[in-house]
Amino acid sequence: xxxxxKRAAELLKSxxxxxxxxxxxxxxxxxxxxxxxxxxxxxxxIFNAQCVQNLAVYLSKAEIKQLGKPAIVAPLNVLRAIxxxxxxxxxQENELIVLGVSPDGELIDFQNFxxxxxxxxxxxxxxxxxxxxxxxxxSSMSLEERWKFWNEELAECFKCYACRAACPMCYCHKCAVExxxxxxxxxxxxxxxxxxxxxxxxxHLAGRCVNCDACHEACPKGINLNFLTKLMLNDAQEEFGxxxxxxxxxxxxxxxxxxxxxxxxx
Amino acid sequence: xxxxxxxxxxxxxNISATVDVEKVAQAAAGFDDVVHSVDYKYMCSDPGxxxxxxxxKEHNLTGVVVAACSPRMHEPTFRKACAEAGxxxxxxxxxxxxxxxxxxxDRTEETTEKAIDLVRMLVEKVKNxxxxxxxxxxxxxxxxxxxxGIAGIQTSLDIANCGHKVILVExxxxxxxxxxxxxxxxxxxxxxxxxxxxxxxxxxxxxxxxLITYAxxxxxxGYIGNFKAKIRKKAKSVxxxxxxxxxxxxxxxxxxxxxxxFNAGLGSRTAIYVPFPQAVPNKPVIDKSNCNYxxxxxxxxxxxxxxxxxxxxxQEDEIVEAxxxxxxxxxxxxxxxxxxxxxxxxGKYKDVITGLQFERLxxxxxxxxxxxxxxxxxxxxxxxxFIACAGSRDPAKGINYxxxxxCMYTAKHAMLYQHKVHTGKSFVFYMDIRAAGKNYDxxxxxxIEEDKVNYIxxxxxxxxxxxxxxxxxxxxxxxNGEPIEIEADMVVLASAGISNPxxxxxxQKLHVSYDRYKFFAEAHPKLKPVETNTAGIFLAGAxxxxxxxxxxxxxxxxxxxxxxxxxxxPELKREPLIAVVNRQMPPVFSSCxxxxxxxxxxxxxxxxxxxxxxxxxxxxxxxARVNEGLCQGCGTCVAFCRTKSIDIQGFSNEQMYSEVMALxxx
Ligand SMILES: Cc1cc2nc3c(=O)[nH]c(=O)nc-3n(C[C@H](O)[C@H](O)[C@H](O)COP(=O)(O)OP(=O)(O)OC[C@H]3O[C@@H](n4cnc5c(N)ncnc54)[C@H](O)[C@@H]3O)c2cc1C
Ligand code: SF4
Ligand code: SF4
Numbered sequence: 001x002x003x004x005x006k007r008a009a010e011l012l013k014s015x016x017x018x019x020x021x022x023x024x025x026x027x028x029x030x031x032x033x034x035x036x037x038x039x040x041x042x043x044x045x046i047f048n049a050q051c052v053q054n055l056a057v058y059l060s061k062a063e064i065k066q067l068g069k070p071a072i073v074a075p076l077n078v079l080r081a082i083x084x085x086x087x088x089x090x091x092q093e094n095e096l097i098v099l100g101v102s103p104d105g106e107l108i109d110f111q112n113f114x115x116x117x118x119x120x121x122x123x124x125x126x127x128x129x130x131x132x133x134x135x136x137x138x139s140s141m142s143l144e145e146r147w148k149f150w151n152e153e154l155a156e157c158f159k160c161y162a163c164r165a166a167c168p169m170c171y172c173h174k175c176a177v178e179x180x181x182x183x184x185x186x187x188x189x190x191x192x193x194x195x196x197x198x199x200x201x202x203x204h205l206a207g208r209c210v211n212c213d214a215c216h217e218a219c220p221k222g223i224n225l226n227f228l229t230k231l232m233l234n235d236a237q238e239e240f241g242x243x244x245x246x247x248x249x250x251x252x253x254x255x256x257x258x259x260x261x262x263x264x265x266x
Numbered sequence: 267x268x269x270x271x272x273x274x275x276x277x278x279x280n281i282s283a284t285v286d287v288e289k290v291a292q293a294a295a296g297f298d299d300v301v302h303s304v305d306y307k308y309m310c311s312d313p314g315x316x317x318x319x320x321x322x323k324e325h326n327l328t329g330v331v332v333a334a335c336s337p338r339m340h341e342p343t344f345r346k347a348c349a350e351a352g353x354x355x356x357x358x359x360x361x362x363x364x365x366x367x368x369x370x371x372d373r374t375e376e377t378t379e380k381a382i383d384l385v386r387m388l389v390e391k392v393k394n395x396x397x398x399x400x401x402x403x404x405x406x407x408x409x410x411x412x413x414x415g416i417a418g419i420q421t422s423l424d425i426a427n428c429g430h431k432v433i434l435v436e437x438x439x440x441x442x443x444x445x446x447x448x449x450x451x452x453x454x455x456x457x458x459x460x461x462x463x464x465x466x467x468x469x470x471x472x473x474x475x476x477l478i479t480y481a482x483x484x485x486x487x488g489y490i491g492n493f494k495a496k497i498r499k500k501a502k503s504v505x506x507x508x509x510x511x512x513x514x515x516x517x518x519x520x521x522x523x524x525x526x527x528f529n530a531g532l533g534s535r536t537a538i539y540v541p542f543p544q545a546v547p548n549k550p551v552i553d554k555s556n557c558n559y560x561x562x563x564x565x566x567x568x569x570x571x572x573x574x575x576x577x578x579x580x581q582e583d584e585i586v587e588a589x590x591x592x593x594x595x596x597x598x599x600x601x602x603x604x605x606x607x608x609x610x611x612x613g614k615y616k617d618v619i620t621g622l623q624f625e626r627l628x629x630x631x632x633x634x635x636x637x638x639x640x641x642x643x644x645x646x647x648x649x650x651x652f653i654a655c656a657g658s659r660d661p662a663k664g665i666n667y668x669x670x671x672x673c674m675y676t677a678k679h680a681m682l683y684q685h686k687v688h689t690g691k692s693f694v695f696y697m698d699i700r701a702a703g704k705n706y707d708x709x710x711x712x713x714i715e716e717d718k719v720n721y722i723x724x725x726x727x728x729x730x731x732x733x734x735x736x737x738x739x740x741x742x743x744x745x746n747g748e749p750i751e752i753e754a755d756m757v758v759l760a761s762a763g764i765s766n767p768x769x770x771x772x773x774q775k776l777h778v779s780y781d782r783y784k785f786f787a788e789a790h791p792k793l794k795p796v797e798t799n800t801a802g803i804f805l806a807g808a809x810x811x812x813x814x815x816x817x818x819x820x821x822x823x824x825x826x827x828x829x830x831x832x833x834x835x836p837e838l839k840r841e842p843l844i845a846v847v848n849r850q851m852p853p854v855f856s857s858c859x860x861x862x863x864x865x866x867x868x869x870x871x872x873x874x875x876x877x878x879x880x881x882x883x884x885x886x887x888x889x890a891r892v893n894e895g896l897c898q899g900c901g902t903c904v905a906f907c908r909t910k911s912i913d914i915q916g917f918s919n920e921q922m923y924s925e926v927m928a929l930x931x932x
Binding site for chain 2: 088089090171172173174175176179181182184204249250251253254255
């Protein structure tokens with residue numbers, strides 16, 4: 001972590017960047033995001049296993065953008081988000097300095113986005129075994145059981161949209177739930193409204209979700225809404241050979257390969 | 267406040283026999299914002315249209331719903347009527363009470379209820395309609411014609427004679443195509459070259475035609491009226507602006523044994539060559555794959571003998587770009603290759619030849635100067651067997667279709683043979699004789715009755731050689747399948763016409779479809795035979811399916827007239843039912859976030875990018891932008907866009923939503 005701090009200080013001093021986005025210790029003993037604008041403050045930067053928030057979410061927030069060019073402390077989940085954002089034209093190489101960190105907190109230098117893309121090839125973006133088991137259990141439920149399961153799971157949602165605020169891929173200025181001509185998704189946090197919101201959220205993340213669990217972490221009700229995106233990821237991998245984020249334009253839903261499976265059309 | 271008029275049509279009895287149209291009109295009169303509702307026997311008739319026009323004026327209507335037949339049939343009619351009464355045509359909607367209701371249901375209460383619902387939906391939709399204007403697209407008045415056979419020649423001449431520019435691209439060193447190889451042509455037996463070569467010359471001399479030979483299309487981008495073509499001019503290794511076409515070079519070229527494509531392999535040519543004496547242009551190219559200099563690094567004899575100094579060994583392929591408004595594909599066809607007929611011994615026995623080779627034997631410009639002499643020993647064959655449908659109509663060989671021209675040219679071949687070899691005997695094995703066409707059946711009858719050609723209905727099972735004769739074994743199905751064996755001196759196969767080898771690749775470059783046999787596909791088998799499914803790209807000749815010269819020329823003129831019609835307009839008018847990316851007040855500009863996932867989703871490459879800049883020219887935002895010329899209004903992008911930033915004009919999300927809600931809230 002010392003290398004990361006040193007680099008951050010250099011960058012701020014030379015004014016190569018105006019802000020360093022990283023982790024610091026929060027007042028409740030849990031890490032939180034830090035936006036360091038003075039080189040003297042870099043010592044407050046930390047990195048440990050609790051640093052799970054996906055900082056890439058700030059890259060598209062207007063409040064952060066107006067601070068000037070950022071550097072970002074980037075463990076695996078942030079790196080993935082950066083590549084996905086780049087493939088969706090949301091960030092450009094020259095607008096950002098990436099301070100990669102290895103799982104044990106060492107600084108990794110990346111020449112460019114392609115180098116990050118290459119680095120990520122070694123880390124499978126898979127749903128872990130325990131989660132897979134849960135997902136399989138859900139998938140094997142009968143239609144009625146599954147309907148009941150999701151209705152119960154989502155009943156607690158009161159539409160605070162914390163999941164959306166935490167997701168690095170939810171960068172739209174005007175989310176579909178706010179489009180009211182027509183009003184696609186009911187505004188109220190009733191059963192139907194919740195169901196529609198969560199289905200839409202999952203569909204909008206199909207082939208884009210970087211599996212960072214930021215949404216789940218952010219949910220004040222602890223709803224397992226990330227199961228939905230994980231199910232999508234699973235399908236993407238199994239049905240369409242999706243291997244993870246790339247800089248290539250277009251995504252899983254917007255493109256096709258001639259050998260794509262079509263066994264769902266019967 | 268909307269003021270909607272509803273007009274329910276009886277369609278004679280087509281609708282009124284099943285749907286209670288009066289009740290529908292009455293029900294509609296009670297819908298919110300409907301100020302006028304009537305039914306009438308034929309809304310599309312003149313009095314029917316007048317009814318609508320008058321109502322628009324009298325009731326100050328802001329929207330019209332015509333409940334009648336398919337919009338495919340009469341939407342333009344009613345939109346025009348509305349426009350004539352001063353209401354924007356796109357404020358008129360049709361609901362289909364015929365195909366969607368009366369034709370598919372019995373006369374019951376529910377059928378009428380459904381009709382009422384259909385009207386209710388459209389009333390709600392039309393309230394959300396917005397006036398639209400047709401889109402005007404500029405047109406580049408130059409046509410690109412690809413392929414210089416008779417189809418391409420005719421198309422080019424017709425377009426050029428209308429006063430428009432044409433770029434004709436031919437991949438071989440000369441234009442002419444298959445027709446230049448033919449001897450005489452059915453059904454009149456006039457000499458092919460004599461009718462073709464004047465037109466070839468006309469092409470070369472026409473001030474409106476730019477002829478580019480030895481060239482192929484590299485890529486095509488853009489859309490109707492506004493295509494950008496890249497054309498690869500293959501290196502000819504000869505500077506045609508200097509060459510006089512004297513022929514000294516090909517007289518001296520030592521590489522002489524190359525099978526001549528023009529003579530279908532029956533003669534040979536040199537490495538520097540013009541394909542045939544009447545070629546246009548009549549200047550040579552060097553075939554690099556057979557040239558001693560290019561292959562072995564030594565020779566350059568042609569250069570030594572070329573007086574004007576036109577040889578350019580260092581010439582390279584050149585890509586030229588052209589802007590064109592329309593494209594006509596006239597790349598013709600091919601015939602199946604030897605390996606197709608192991609049972610007939612083609613390729614194994616020299617005297618088993620194809621129809622095209624027979625054309626060369628019978629042609630005055632051919633290797634035998636028009637005498638029928640068989641390839642093996644140049645003897646005049648005394649007995650010739652013609653096999654029709656060689657490969658065609660043979661599902662086992664993967665060709666289910668009829669090649670269409672073979673019956674006729676086989677009769678022609680047998681006739682020409684009888685005319686040239688009076689003592690000869692000819693036999694034709696056929697499946698049936700397809701001679702539909704003006705003077706065609708008479709032509710075949712003449713072969714049989716006057717020229718005594720022996721027609722045998724049956725298929726040939728095998729051909730093999732025995733004691734210098736070709737034994738043709740078959741059966742006569744008119745004689746109860748009696749086996750027949752003929753000892754022939756020569757066998758001529760009417761080999762199936764197939765698509766050109768490069769046609770699939772070309773179709774993909776052009777984004778047009780092709781059929782399972784890789785012939786180019788017309789947009790509609792009956793009503794749009796020269797159009798493709800890509801606007802501005804047309805077809806003519808045998809590239810669409812095998813066909814004879816009269817049909818090819820007719821189709822070529824048809825395609826040319828489509829191009830001329832397109833070019834005769836000052837601008838192109840298109841239906842405005844296309845996608846648009848929304849625009850909002852600054853600093854938002856649009857809810858589009860510029861993710862460009864729609865760009866990859868659009869099947870027509872219609873989505874591009876637009877930069878919004880501030881006063882100093884700095885880019886503030888990059889948005890998706892739909893190209894009005896390319897968008898087909900399919901709506902894929904609309905379904906795809908997460909932020910709902912794209913809408914189809916005339917079928918906006920809001921319009922669709924209100925239709926659905928009208929149904930659900932009822
Ligand atoms: C044995 C035989 C006998 C026939 N006899 C008769 C007859 O007596 N009467 C009659 O009416 N019809 C006859 N026909 C049919 C006649 O040949 C065709 O109707 C006619 O040639 C079709 O013309 P086309 O221009 O469409 O195609 P083609 O003649 O095949 O010309 C196509 C042209 O396009 C060029 N080309 C191909 N691909 C490309 C490319 N990618 N880029 C650029 N250029 C390209 C080719 O080099 C060629 O010059 C006969 C056919 C055969 C095989
Ligand atoms: S229109 Fe929608 S899909 Fe296309 S770039 Fe904009 S936000 Fe993305
Ligand atoms: S409507 Fe269809 S053709 Fe038009 S831009 Fe959208 S996807 Fe492309």
